[in-house]
Amino acid sequence: MITINEHYKKLQASYLFSDIAKRVAAHQQAHPDQRIIKLGIGDVTKPLPTACIEAFHQAVDEMGREESFRGYGPEQGYPFLRESIAKHDFQDRGATISADEIFVSDGAKCDTGNIQELFSTDIVVAIPDPVYPVYLDTNVMAGRTGTYENGRYSGVVYLESLRENNFIPALPATPVDLIYLCFPNNPTGSTISRAELQTWVDYARDNRALILFDAAYEAFIRDESLPKSIFELDGAEEVAIEFRSFSKSGGFTGTRCAYTVVPKACMAYDSSGKPQSLHDLWHRRHSTKFNGVSYPVQRAAEALYSANGKRQAKELIEYYLDNAALIRTAMTELGYACVGGDHSPYIWIEGRGDSWQFFDRLLQQAGVVCTPGAGFGKCGAGYIRLSAFNSRENVEEAMERIKQSFG
């Protein structure tokens, strides 16, 4: 008899986005003439940079001619892209990451979801709360948690991010083996300083733990004193893996390209305590279960590192950051405590009730859709997330409406 992976039964059905959709649809039906403005989802709205479009077309043409056609590429990505990444995103910032430590993929969601396969199922996992739900769900599926009760899975160490700790969790009080961190954070938009991040690296080194650092939003960091990569920190290459994405930095959410950095110095241990190269393990996983990213997509991603591509991508980011500033200013003026938005497309706003009440009020009084913080973890229960991914006009109008009905 074919039996299922019973751990899937522990997963909580995610009603978040369907609940949102239902409430929005009901509101729209009751107010058919109102133009609802969506500041909920974390998806880009501006087109791909011209430099990417040009490179994309050129590579598609190559695929149409016998002499330049490309079949299977290297599973880890083409050297042209891996070398651009290593140089521009790391070496130019003083991080000694080499091209062969970069694994190009079709998404940071896949990579952050798949990476846990490399580890034993009996490790202790530390996961921020609130955070992007993929880290937790994929560990539930793999059997690293107990059952769900009162908003929490047993067996998981939750790293609570609250106003009290400035949305930077404290080091775990009990021993942990695997630590997920995400900065700039999704959903809070909070950032971490070099000194604070160094304490995590030091903790991992002292405890033979491993940090999975999700830097999908690094492009939004404007303050040069903040680390964009964990590999800018001393000793991180021995205890950290980093995830990056072109989704937000280049508008690639529908184009699909990302990468993961697994330094050759980074080790885990077998049951006898012998170090094992995580680079080799991920290479094996990548080669066995993945067949590389579409060649034209890799060329489009490479174009983000050209002079034009860099400038155009920076314009995209500035555009969204200007939106974010409008949102944060407006909500702060209305008396709400806000974090994020300065080095992040997300503004995390503390309500005066639960997240769903806040959601309903924004929808009913202003016709604006947000994401209720409860969808990101127990600690998000009193908050909402507003996203800067929309047109300037829509953001301005949304803030105007909120001011009028909430002011």
Add this chain to the structure above:
Amino acid sequence: MITINEHYKKLQASYLFSDIAKRVAAHQQAHPDQRIIKLGIGDVTKPLPTACIEAFHQAVDEMGREESFRGYGPEQGYPFLRESIAKHDFQDRGATISADEIFVSDGAKCDTGNIQELFSTDIVVAIPDPVYPVYLDTNVMAGRTGTYENGRYSGVVYLESLRENNFIPALPATPVDLIYLCFPNNPTGSTISRAELQTWVDYARDNRALILFDAAYEAFIRDESLPKSIFELDGAEEVAIEFRSFSKSGGFTGTRCAYTVVPKACMAYDSSGKPQSLHDLWHRRHSTKFNGVSYPVQRAAEALYSANGKRQAKELIEYYLDNAALIRTAMTELGYACVGGDHSPYIWIEGRGDSWQFFDRLLQQAGVVCTPGAGFGKCGAGYIRLSAFNSRENVEEAMERIKQSFG
């Protein structure tokens, strides 16, 4: 302490392709003027069909304009592609598969590798020998096998495909829960009749087993009496999942698009014997660990179903099949027992010694590269695989050289 998934240590280092590369390089160095012809790898060489290139360009243009830009798409693929697939690949052939049973992905390698996550680790898995190595390796990684000894993992039921059984394995003699089948087969090129495949479906129904049917090479089937999909068989929708790919049918090995069919009627069981929908489980897995295929790539794949796209893809297949016929005829005339090549791009050739001796002889005497059968399993030890994926000129010259030195 962060500890690894120890099952990875059971994996055998795959030296196959690096061994081939080393021997080819040594031969080239000794014969610098010889043009080596590679009929080893299963990778297409002809450019993408014009219909795909046009659709690809058009979609890239859409991504460059604000009004037509697309961010995140549905994880399961856009309806335009899922509907085309359901209609042309299934409904038009009498298989009642609907669009929402199709999961579009970036590769059949990923899907055949990831699907095993849905199942308990203590099931018994049946895997053909010889076959594409991903099925076995991903089950080793997940801990469904014992250790490796004498060319075999303990705990696995190997389905032997040999000349004696016409390269169609017999039903397992001991109970199994999960069965991998691949027809037209990689590497043997053998096909399975409707009646033979029905015995597997009936076995699965009688034993509450599940069949994972890899139909990546179905486009090469010319005999209309052979099944292209397992869902053409009675009752298969309750006991089978099917994998398809545009890699070979449309030349997409470097463009990346594939799909998996999980019928809503297909069930596995929980430990209490209660049926569980595999469609729901795969949907959850797909939504949690995957973010959809690049939008322009999905448009390029959709174009394969247009009138022009169908004609152009058929021309590609015919081209490779004509190559295959040349290879099979030549090798048969030289007295070798061959299978495959009639409904497959692969010809499986029985040697008169071990596969590596045959490989060396072909390389040294004819300057032709094949794949030694031993790389696909213990039963491949006496065989080599020749691939039809090359230009007509190269195939003709390779056969001429082989005739002259082996004849």
